[in-house]
Amino acid sequence: MEPLMKEKCTGSGGNGMDGAKGAGCRNNGAGKRGRMSWGGPGKKSDGIRGLRGFFLLVVFAVFGGVTALSGLTIWGCAAFRHSLLPDPEAAYLTIREIWPDGSLTESTTLLDFGEAIKLPPILAKSVGPEGVLAEESRVVGEYGDVTYSIEKIEKSFDTLTPKRKLAYQFCGAAMVAVPALLSVGGILFAGFFFYKRRLEEPLAILSKATARIADRDLDFSIEYSCGDEMGALCESFERMRLELARNNKSMWRLLDQRRLMQASIAHDLRNPIAIIQGYAEYLQMHLPAGDLSPEKSARIASNLKAAALRLEQYTESVRVLNRLEDMEPVRRQVGAGELVKEARDDLKVMADRAGITLHMGNPPTESCLMVDRTMFFRVLENVFENAARYAESAVSVEFEREEGGLTVTVADDGPGFPQELLKSQGKALLPAGRVDGHLGMGLAISRVLCEKQGGCLRLGNLAPRGAAVKIFLTV
Numbered sequence: 001m002e003p004l005m006k007e008k009c010t011g012s013g014g015n016g017m018d019g020a021k022g023a024g025c026r027n028n029g030a031g032k033r034g035r036m037s038w039g040g041p042g043k044k045s046d047g048i049r050g051l052r053g054f055f056l057l058v059v060f061a062v063f064g065g066v067t068a069l070s071g072l073t074i075w076g077c078a079a080f081r082h083s084l085l086p087d088p089e090a091a092y093l094t095i096r097e098i099w100p101d102g103s104l105t106e107s108t109t110l111l112d113f114g115e116a117i118k119l120p121p122i123l124a125k126s127v128g129p130e131g132v133l134a135e136e137s138r139v140v141g142e143y144g145d146v147t148y149s150i151e152k153i154e155k156s157f158d159t160l161t162p163k164r165k166l167a168y169q170f171c172g173a174a175m176v177a178v179p180a181l182l183s184v185g186g187i188l189f190a191g192f193f194f195y196k197r198r199l200e201e202p203l204a205i206l207s208k209a210t211a212r213i214a215d216r217d218l219d220f221s222i223e224y225s226c227g228d229e230m231g232a233l234c235e236s237f238e239r240m241r242l243e244l245a246r247n248n249k250s251m252w253r254l255l256d257q258r259r260l261m262q263a264s265i266a267h268d269l270r271n272p273i274a275i276i277q278g279y280a281e282y283l284q285m286h287l288p289a290g291d292l293s294p295e296k297s298a299r300i301a302s303n304l305k306a307a308a309l310r311l312e313q314y315t316e317s318v319r320v321l322n323r324l325e326d327m328e329p330v331r332r333q334v335g336a337g338e339l340v341k342e343a344r345d346d347l348k349v350m351a352d353r354a355g356i357t358l359h360m361g362n363p364p365t366e367s368c369l370m371v372d373r374t375m376f377f378r379v380l381e382n383v384f385e386n387a388a389r390y391a392e393s394a395v396s397v398e399f400e401r402e403e404g405g406l407t408v409t410v411a412d413d414g415p416g417f418p419q420e421l422l423k424s425q426g427k428a429l430l431p432a433g434r435v436d437g438h439l440g441m442g443l444a445i446s447r448v449l450c451e452k453q454g455g456c457l458r459l460g461n462l463a464p465r466g467a468a469v470k471i472f473l474t475v
Contacts (some may be wrong), residue, residue, distance in 0.1 A: 030334070051229045054198060058190050066186040070179035075172040084164050085157065117221045121133065202230040206237060218245040220445065234342065250451065259447070269314055272307035279304055324448045329372035336367045340399055345386055347397060354388040356395055363399035369406060369475040375449045376473065382442035383410045390414030406475045411468040416461040442456070
């Protein structure tokens, strides 16, 4: 068998555009066939697998930091305010003296309890017999009236200097404003950190991927290594991209096949049309002269009928292909042994009718398959009919169960496929021309039905003689 038949027959589902896995998580900015990813090699999410858990972690961490900083701020401001105020338990001696010229002088002295103090001479006269200074006394001195008092200042804020009062009031305002500002800043920081850490780059990747899809570019891949909700979203987006690429590729393949088939049919239509046109001209020339024998007229009528039949077959083939594109497989579970037995019975009847020998290999009989029976037998019978038409004496059919699929190889001992048909692998399978007048639509129909079931159909030649068709169906 030629090398083309040695290749593994894969379904049409793959698009060959899947990028390698496990790359970093930054957008690498590759060319058209680029990979959009996020996360370092081997990087895991920060122990918090979900966005909700990570968000709660950020919120509680920021809340703890704001609470600690607010507490430190309040404690520091309270301590500073306390240091600004004098001791509320202290006693102060205030001396006011009015001088003869009417001027007033006043002085205040802090008294420490239990501490001896040397009073001015003018005040010593007011000390009682027990040595206790009265709370308030008035003494008339030689220089003027002197008033003194000892008082305990409850509102010691009044004794502060203007600068200390300003500092005291500023600390009070800071005890309210700083926690409020920290709360607002913490909320903004938590939102910004959460967005930068878990949302910004995956959203950018999805945005770029959406733009590329809008530009009809599906030749890229998306990777996101974090196992959170955004990772699940990116994975779903990647599956959607793969499905779009698969459907897009399948659609273009079908359109290409239809174009090639229609071009081939349009080309082949020239032959019967030319025949009909030639006979019409011949009849126009010889009928008036009456020189046509009955035998000649009968032969011309037979050839015209054959040409008209070929035209009808061509138009019917186009309708068949159009109907095939609208068909969808309906899979049902069936035992492999039951399916193979039914196929053997059908193919044996076809082989006997064609006068050839059928050889069946050792097919799998114990597994269960999910197939559309109608499509399966239509593909198999079309391929077998084509092989039986060219076989000299025998056709062999082999079933092979593979992982995820079933492969059926139909081989004959005929002349094999033409080289131009083998070179058209992946295109329409219409032969260029047939001596027997058969259109050869069986292989084209079989290929469309194989792809409908997620499989493919490949052609090859055997050495030294013969042809083989490999059918692969996903089951």
